[in-house]
Amino acid sequence: MFSTVAVDGEVRRWEDLRLHDFAQGFFFGAGFFTTFRIDAGAPRFLARHLARLRASVAAFPSAVRAPTPEQLSATTVRDTLHRCLRTDAALGAGFTGVGKLSVSDGHVLLTLRPASPEAERHRLGGRALDAVEPGAYRRGEPTLNHKGLSYFRQYTLMERLPLLGNEAGEVCELPTANLFFLLDGALVTPPLNAPCLPGIIREVLLEAGQVDGLAVVERPVPLARLGDAAACFFTNAAVLATGVPRLLGRELPRSLSLAEQARALVEAVARREA
Amino acid sequence: MFSTVAVDGEVRRWEDLRLHDFAQGFFFGAGFFTTFRIDAGAPRFLARHLARLRASVAAFPSAVRAPTPEQLSATTVRDTLHRCLRTDAALGAGFTGVGKLSVSDGHVLLTLRPASPEAERHRLGGRALDAVEPGAYRRGEPTLNHKGLSYFRQYTLMERLPLLGNEAGEVCELPTANLFFLLDGALVTPPLNAPCLPGIIREVLLEAGQVDGLAVVERPVPLARLGDAAACFFTNAAVLATGVPRLLGRELPRSLSLAEQARALVEAVARREA
Numbered sequence: 209m210f211s212t213v214a215v216d217g218e219v220r221r222w223e224d225l226r227l228h229d230f231a232q233g234f235f236f237g238a239g240f241f242t243t244f245r246i247d248a249g250a251p252r253f254l255a256r257h258l259a260r261l262r263a264s265v266a267a268f269p270s271a272v273r274a275p276t277p278e279q280l281s282a283t284t285v286r287d288t289l290h291r292c293l294r295t296d297a298a299l300g301a302g303f304t305g306v307g308k309l310s311v312s313d314g315h316v317l318l319t320l321r322p323a324s325p326e327a328e329r330h331r332l333g334g335r336a337l338d339a340v341e342p343g344a345y346r347r348g349e350p351t352l353n354h355k356g357l358s359y360f361r362q363y364t365l366m367e368r369l370p371l372l373g374n375e376a377g378e379v380c381e382l383p384t385a386n387l388f389f390l391l392d393g394a395l396v397t398p399p400l401n402a403p404c405l406p407g408i409i410r411e412v413l414l415e416a417g418q419v420d421g422l423a424v425v426e427r428p429v430p431l432a433r434l435g436d437a438a439a440c441f442f443t444n445a446a447v448l449a450t451g452v453p454r455l456l457g458r459e460l461p462r463s464l465s466l467a468e469q470a471r472a473l474v475e476a477v478a479r480r481e482a
Numbered sequence: 483m484f485s486t487v488a489v490d491g492e493v494r495r496w497e498d499l500r501l502h503d504f505a506q507g508f509f510f511g512a513g514f515f516t517t518f519r520i521d522a523g524a525p526r527f528l529a530r531h532l533a534r535l536r537a538s539v540a541a542f543p544s545a546v547r548a549p550t551p552e553q554l555s556a557t558t559v560r561d562t563l564h565r566c567l568r569t570d571a572a573l574g575a576g577f578t579g580v581g582k583l584s585v586s587d588g589h590v591l592l593t594l595r596p597a598s599p600e601a602e603r604h605r606l607g608g609r610a611l612d613a614v615e616p617g618a619y620r621r622g623e624p625t626l627n628h629k630g631l632s633y634f635r636q637y638t639l640m641e642r643l644p645l646l647g648n649e650a651g652e653v654c655e656l657p658t659a660n661l662f663f664l665l666d667g668a669l670v671t672p673p674l675n676a677p678c679l680p681g682i683i684r685e686v687l688l689e690a691g692q693v694d695g696l697a698v699v700e701r702p703v704p705l706a707r708l709g710d711a712a713a714c715f716f717t718n719a720a721v722l723a724t725g726v727p728r729l730l731g732r733e734l735p736r737s738l739s740l741a742e743q744a745r746a747l748v749e750a751v752a753r754r755e756a
Contacts, residue, residue: 225501230508234501235584236637237511237630271638310509346620346649351635356511358634361625363510364545375620375649 212296214288214318216279219295222319233312237358238272240264241310244408244445246320248302249293252478253445255282256408257309264354265311273314280316285309288318306446312357327447331471334464336454337382337440339370342431345380345403352380352403371431371456374402379429382442385450386410388424390439390466395424402428409443412477413470420469441467448474486570488562488592490553493569496593507586511632512546514538515584518682518719520594522576525563526752527719529556530682531583538628539585547588554590559583562592580720586631601721605745608738610728611656611714613644616705619654619677626654626677645705645730648676653703656716659724660684662698664713664740669698676702683717686751687744694743715741722748 213222215229233239242261245252258280265274278284289307293299299320306324310317344361345352362383365372371387372380381387381404388397388410397414398404413424439462440452451467453460487496489503507513516535519526532554539548552558563581567573573594580598584591618635619626636657639646645661646654655661655678662671662684671688672678687698713736714726725741727734 223500223502226497227499227501227504227508228497230501234504234508234586234631235515235633237632237634238637241509268638270641271634312508343620346617351638356632356634357508358511358630358632359509360511360545360630360632363512364542364625367544 210296210299210320212292212299212320214292216275216315217284217288219288219291225317229315230310230312230317232273233310233357237356237360238268239310239312239357240272241308241355241357241359242445243306243308245448246289246307247304247478249290249304250482251286251289251307253408253412253481254285255481256411257445258282258285260355260406260408261309261311264356267354272312275311275314275316280311285316285318292318292320310357323446327450330450331447334451334453334467335369335442337369337371337442337452338454338456339368340373340431340456341365341370342373342377343375344370344372345374347374347376347378347403348401349403353400353406355405373431376428377431378402379431379434380404385442385444387429387442388413388440388470389429389434389437390422390462391429391433391437393422394427395419395422395466396427396429397424398429399426407443408445409448409474412474413443416473416477419473420466439463439466441470443470443474484570484573484594486566486573486594488566490549490589491558491562493562493565499591503589504584504586504591506547507584507631511630511634512542513584513586513631514546515582515629515631515633516719517580517582519722520563520577520579520581521752522578523564523567524756525560525581527682527686527755528559529755530685531719532556532559534629534680534682535583535585538630541628546586549585549588549590554585559590559592566592566594584631597720601724604724605721608725608727608741609643609716611643611645611716611726612728612730613642614647614705614730615639615644616647616651617649618644618646619648621648621650621652621677622675623677627674627680629679647705650702651705652676653705653708654678659716659718661703661716662687662714662744663703663708663711664696664736665703665707665711667696669693669696669740670701670703671698672703673700681717682719683722683748686748687717690747690751693747694740713737713740715744717744717748
């Protein structure tokens with residue numbers, strides 16, 4: 209993480225921030241965050257990330273103190289980001305990497321980090337998925353529709369990256385990504401009440417309605433059906449789409465090219481929305 | 483919360499602590515805490531609270547950076563607490579209230595607050611419980627056996643205080659307390675895999691084996707059986723035991739005296755262990 213950060217639009221040094229100002233976020237995990245890609249200084253899908261963040265804050269009005277609306281507006285955050293990039297020679301106006309907005313105690317904290325070399329490697333070569341946690345979630349569990357600072361369940365699983373299932377034997381998501389499967393001739397992703405996070409890239413693909421001529425649909429995905437999947441990829445805001453060349457021991461050679469096409473589609477939408 | 487706190491045994495001002503030193507606790511809820519009663523300067527069940535905290539840290543070695551063993555020893559924490567109390571005239575060596583130990587990023591943070599007037603009022607007059615969240619937890623969910631900084635699920639429910647159930651229709655706990663029911667002539671509390679927190683007062687009562695001649699046992703409690711409960715109380719480290727004079731609309735007049743006897747028993751054990 210870079211030392212240049214911003215709190216409520218003011219450029220600060222990370223080392224100077226006080227725990228006092230983020231107390232409920234620390235003591236109770238009472239807050240939300242979102243992570244977004246920055247390409248050559250341009251934040252990707254910022255308006256969508258902020259809409260989700262605002263919706264999460266609005267869903268828990270008594271538990272999380274909201275920042276001012278202005279601090280969660282795209283204009284303000286974009287301006288703040290650009291001031292951070294210009295302030296720090298290690299960043300620069302053409303910075304490419306990952307931004308993170310954390311909201312708690314009425315404050316908005318912007319932090320920046322380089323793209324993860326491991327994630328970028330997987331972006332090219334794919335990432336095999338060989339573990340499952342069936343029953344990790346339960347259907348309709350509401351806090352899992354929000355990217356909260358109470359992130360420990362997902363955090364402990366980030367290395368191993370198991371497919372998380374619910375009590376009905378259905379797939380939900382990966383600890384930090386949404387899942388798409390080529391099943392019965394369509395690209396299927398679990399519904400939000402599986403539960404899973406309403407990921408921004410997931411939303412963009414659902415809105416697009418197709419990838420490579422395949423319809424993109426929300427539908428419950430039984431773990432028992434994964435043996436029938438002809439391809440698989442996962443999406444998140446930092447890497448966009450990553451192919452799964454091996455799913456639970458089975459080779460899926462089509463996954464990499466499908467992920468590449470999904471990524472190209474998402475990048476085109478990102479350019480339109482920039 | 484009082485401004486006098488301690489980090490790793492050093493007395494500090496709350497306002498001076500840096501977010502930087504508790505980053506993984508804040509960003510990912512990667513840490514644990516425990517809350518304990520302090521009577522006239524004496525921390526209650528401190529050795530037990532520290533044993534649970536150490537067990538939680540040991541259970542997630544790659545996700546939470548552990549403090550040095552010395553910083554989680556009863557001798558060190560007791561000494562730190564007494565230095566805090568002597569430092570601050572608003573506290574004083576005879577302070578009565580609540581202590582909290584939060585562990586993240588290799589650090590131990592001690593904070594202090596007065597007893598909650600509302601909780602003390604309920605200690606005397608009881609607290610009715612009239613709401614249920616069936617299926618809030620699932621059986622065996624491991625993170626719920628640890629008091630984690632990822633506390634948002636419980637935090638959002640603290641005001642309403644519903645009974646939390648699992649997918650099998652069994653009672654688990656309250657958002658911040660363990661439950662005991664007088665059922666079939668015994669005092670029954672849900673087992674840890676319900677799941678519920680291994681509360682310190684719960685442990686003390688189970689070890690004692692009886693309250694008022696009633697056997698204390700761990701056993702699944704179906705929500706459907708609550709209509710047969712003849713009394714109910716809940717336990718936590720701050721108030722010890724609180725009677726439930728009305729459970730889901732049904733008056734339970736015996737609850738208050740039973741809670742009082744449980745509290746007297748716990749206080750006697752606390753004095754022996756001091």
